[in-house]
Amino acid sequence: MLVRILNFNRNWNNKLNCIIIPTIRAWTEWGEQFYLRGVGELFTIRIHGKVWFKARLLSVNRMLLRDIQPELLMFDTGTATLELALNTFKRLGIRPEDPALLLLFKKE
Numbered sequence: 393m394l395v396r397i398l399n400f401n402r403n404w405n406n407k408l409n410c411i412i413i414p415t416i417r418a419w420t421e422w423g424e425q426f427y428l429r430g431v432g433e434l435f436t437i438r439i440h441g442k443v444w445f446k447a448r449l450l451s452v453n454r455m456l457l458r459d460i461q462p463e464l465l466m467f468d469t470g471t472a473t474l475e476l477a478l479n480t481f482k483r484l485g486i487r488p489e490d491p492a493l494l495l496l497f498k499k500e
Contacts (some may be wrong), residue, residue, distance in 0.1 A: 396435040398447075398497070403439055405470025411499050413437075413447060416468045418484070419454055419491035427452040427495060434500060447497035457481055458488035 398415070400408065407413060417423060430449045437444045457465075457478075465477040478488055486492055 396430050396433055396449075398435045398437050398495075399441075400437070400439045400444075403444075405467075407467065407470070408437065408439070408444060412450075413497040413499065414464060414468060415495050415497070416457070416460065416465070416481070416486075417493045417495060418486050419493050424452065424454055424493060427493060435497065437497070446500045448500055450496045450498055451494075452496075453494040454491055455494060456488070457486050457490055457492045460492065460494055464494070 400415075403409070407415075427449065431452060432448065434446050434448055437447050462474040462477070465474060465481070466472065469477045469480040471477045471480060481487075481492075
């Protein structure tokens with residue numbers, strides 16, 4: 393059985409306390425295939441390498457970062473404006489014109 397893990401550095405905006413958890417990740421072909429194969433599967437969610445909880449992957453969507461709803465970009469980054477959210481993603485290496493993966497999990 394494949395152990396599926398999703399790592400976070402921190403939970404500074406408390407989104408991991410929600411039941412439904414969206415997360416936006418940089419797109420790679422390998423990443424997209426990995427997550428698409430994992431739809432419906434349980435993932436171990438870790439923060440700094442420590443197991444936090446298990447969550448089921450509900451959906452995977454590839455889209456340009458600029459096409460993701462502004463409110464979702466702000467929620468994902470814990471920022472108050474779209475400009476701050478886009479700057480956060482830029483620091484992470486994702487520009488508005490870059491493809492990104494929008495993953496949706498449900499805490500078990």
